[in-house]
Amino acid sequence: MSLQGSLRNAVGSVPRKIARDAADRYLANAVDSQLAQQRTLRRVVALNAGSDLSRDLRLDELRTVDELKSRPVSSFDAFQPYVRRVLQGELGAMLGPKNQLLMFSQSSGTTADSKFIPVTKPFITDYRAGWQIWGIRALDSYPAISLGSILQLSSDHDRFRSEGGIPCGNISGLVAKLQNPLVRTMYCVPRIVAKIRDPELKTYVTLRLALADSNVRLVATANPSTLIQLAKAADRNAERLIRDIYDGTCWGAAALPSAVGRRLAWRMSRPDTARARKLEAIFRATDGLAPKYIWPQLQLVGVWTGGCAGMYLPELRELYGPLPIRDHGLHASEGRMTIPLDDNRSDGLLDVGSHVFEFIPEREYESEQPTTLQPHELEVGQDYYILLTTASGLTRYDICDVVRCTGFLGTTPLLEFRHKGAHISNITGEKLTESQAVEAVGHASRRLGIDVGQFSIAPAWGDPPGYRLVLEGGTAVEKTLPIAVDTALQRLNTEYRDKRQSGRLTTLQAETLPPGTWRRFARRRQDDTGASVEQYKHPFLSPDFRFIERIRASAAGALAIDPEFPRPHVGPAEVSA
Structure with a gap:
């Protein structure tokens, strides 16, 4: 055990006992x-x-x-x-x-x-207590975590101020700010990194700091897509990262906010030739910097695993290794709802x-x-x-x-x-709503002078995933329409914009279908639900990854048995950003 690990265990025994007592009370409440x-x-x-x-x-x-x-x-x-x-x-x-x-x-x-x-003080006290329970249960399951470092990604809680002077931002940043100073010493990326606004620069600085640490034992953030993107960014920037660690430099340092640069200078200005040579050997042997190789003592990954997030897990395990994954718990800006109790399950106990x-x-x-x-x-x-x-x-x-x-x-x-819910789609945390989809398409169609007619926006899996604008073939579809809709969505939804800019979502693409498909789709939906024509509601946004498959089936059925439908080509119209 390192001297740092020994001191952390000795001094941290009291906070760990407090956290275990809180976990015991939490379980007692469940009775x-x-x-x-x-x-x-x-x-x-x-x-x-x-x-x-x-x-x-x-x-x-x-x-x-x-x-x-x-x-x-x-x-x-x-x-x-x-x-x-x-x-x-x-x-x-x-x-x-x-x-x-x-x-x-x-x-x-x-x-x-x-x-x-x-976010009030009593609220954040409850919110932090949930994280402390999650953390102590993870630590008790994997004691070796306390001997190394934690990579946890968060965002800034004070991005700007309201008219009344109140900080506005992301709740994860406030949780980081209020952490026990002893616990904070375990994190390989200081919370000041959250102040970096440029997504590419923030990712690079995060990697510059994290890759220099060979002893990362726990990696945690809400969305698994974030960790996948982080690993891919390490591969893309491998040679530059290794050189920076070798020289004690950091690409983009001149563009950092002055306060951030000052706080990070001592961490990034020390050359680490041994670590750089180790990373270079990994890069040459594996043609990349996959986390499973650069952090061989990694014990646990903490991310969401329910809903759409579960679709990322195979790739996550490929990059980070066949590790246990503990769900992050169901939580949002509005509150923490569950705390998971076991690994490799997507459920948790209601708080x-x-x-x-x-x-x-x-x-x-x-x-x-x-x-x-x-x-x-x-x-x-x-x-x-x-x-x-x-x-x-x-x-x-x-x-x-x-x-x-x-x-x-x-x-x-x-x-x-x-x-x-039925009118919200959420692949990577963007929480796109039907009203936003309608407004974006309406704005784009008016600006371009295009009569869109009936449409739907639906998720499509890929690397990275994204959304498709589903239209009938009779609509005048120009290459500019999906781009204009994508731009409008970024304006209407800040989370969608962030995911697009960070590469976690690809640009919106168009999917054209035969004229009459929507009519046939509506008829099938009414037959399936027993609803009347008056009760049918067209889905301008669907959260279902199978939606496009189903609408294609309606199109195929229309072509096969309905003579009034022509037979145009059916398939996605590829659109470049």
């Missing part, structure tokens, strides 16, 4: 989820008592979780007027006097506007001590008065939409996540993420 949820409701109501939102919804009157059902289920749009006032500094619009606001977490919204989620949770059966989601269930009322094998009531002021908030109950611990369900 009686109803009692835990009742306590959570009282705490959340008290935190925001007296706010305008609390008065408008009469939340101060709530005494039981059952009484919460009389308040409306809401999308984020319902909270926007209150959030706008908080952004301007009117904290009492949404928060109680003792509920200290720390930041706004910015993410893509259901309209052209970004969502700004208030009943952090938020109040309600569930709508998926089959009832579109009904006027859907059933809402408490955690203990779920059924194994059934899918549900999840509602959140949080310490940051959101009440019965429909986050549009569909989860499946896989079992119970005590009376608390184990849940796995299935997909975003």
